[in-house]
Amino acid sequence: MSETSLGEFDLIRDFFDRSELRSKRSDVVGIGDDCALLSVPEGFQLAQSLDTLVEGVHFPVDCDPFYLGYRSLAVNLSDLAAMGATPHSFTLGLTLPEADPKWLKAFSDGLAALAGQYDAGLIGGDTTKGPLTISIQAQGFVKSGKALRRNGAKVGDLIYVSGNLGDAGGALPDVLDGKIPETAQDKSSEYLLNRYFKPSPRVELGQWLVENGATSALDISDGVLGDLGHILKASGVGAELTIAYAPVSGALLEKVGSEQALKLALTGGDDYELCFTWPESRVKPLAEELAEICQLTCIGRIVEGSGLVDIATGEPLSPKAYRHF
Ligand SMILES: [Mg+2]
Known part of the structure; x- marks a missing residue:
């Protein structure tokens, strides 16, 4: 000091x-x-x-x-x-x-x-x-020269996220109520509070992605829609998402129901999972070698243009800004 x-x-x-x-x-x-x-x-x-x-x-x-x-x-x-x-x-x-x-x-x-x-x-x-x-x-x-940046996503790349999304957002009412994992009222709340207070930095995943050539990456601090938008902007591309694929935990589903869980997964903050883009031609090693490190989910694909589109509806997806306390 x-x-x-x-x-x-x-x-x-x-x-x-x-x-x-x-x-x-x-x-x-x-x-x-x-x-x-x-x-x-x-x-x-x-x-x-x-x-x-x-x-x-x-x-x-x-x-x-x-x-x-x-x-x-x-x-x-x-x-x-x-x-x-x-x-x-x-x-x-x-x-x-x-x-x-x-x-x-x-x-x-x-x-x-x-x-x-x-x-x-x-x-x-x-x-x-x-x-x-x-x-x-x-x-x-x-x-040197290998760091994962936001500007390398290419048309045709697949978009992946690690872990589950929305858990930290699901814990917020309890966090604001002064709860910690030890004082949670049930197992689901305890799990969500742990996800809020003890996010797992995906260090091992990041190292693997550097070694094996992910085209872009960032950590999800403000909700995947908003954060993925940073990759799209920096890379000069757009994306199509299947929002129903956004991975959510059983605890979050139990706590808030499927509709709210999806909303939190897409726009809730503080998850600190990674979102990255990956060439489709090399999906096999990704799936085989990374299964040991953490859960990965493909939620969409990089396309020409700009912004995010919901594949199911063809409508634009607007990222919501993260709301602080
Ligand atoms: Mg960050």
Whole structure:
């Protein structure tokens, strides 16, 4: 943490400069100097992503600190996964109204729970006093020139999504009600709350897609219709979708019914699954090798033109903007 931290906030470093969060990598200089130092391996590029989460805007007031820590890091690792990068480390900018040791311990435990899975250590940051705001910058490495970008989708490519969609949106009423998985009223609600608070960054999938030549990819943070629109725009193409193929979980169906589940799958936010395009001529290895990593569903195809069309009706599909709290 920075030496310029204010008063009691110097204490905060105790919660973050701890072995569970420290990078185990030998080539890293982390917390303690004015800058962190890391080496980019030859033949790789540094991939960086920054997300800022503000209380009352991106997460509810009085959110559980453990889950807040976990989720704040997960959304950044998801961006690395979307580019096919391997996570390396992260820095943290934390603005807090007060230094509450219990809150800080739980928050850093949440960060550590996910960071340890990828050996993505905390290598620096800063703390200040103010309204609760969490900024995390995560970095990783990807082979030079190979990163998955949004501008490579080609006419004829198939469009895939990982996992199930809409779960995080289905959890929102419970999230706003202050629920966490441990206080869910039933199994379906518990599953959805876990999907909201502990999204799985699709790191392994992103790495496979880089190695095997996906033409474009991104992570779904604002609903697949809106996010796929970014690929279409960047690639100068359109898409036909079979919206009935949008994959939804049994828990979401049980909780909200099929009509609302489909709506959440298409336009709900915070899923952090990957959406990518793939040449149809190479579908066989995709289906065979990726079955081990995660569920994949083909929801449509890239076509000439622009925008999204519903194959069933021939009507344009308009992506809805993600609504913050
Ligand atoms: Mg993203």
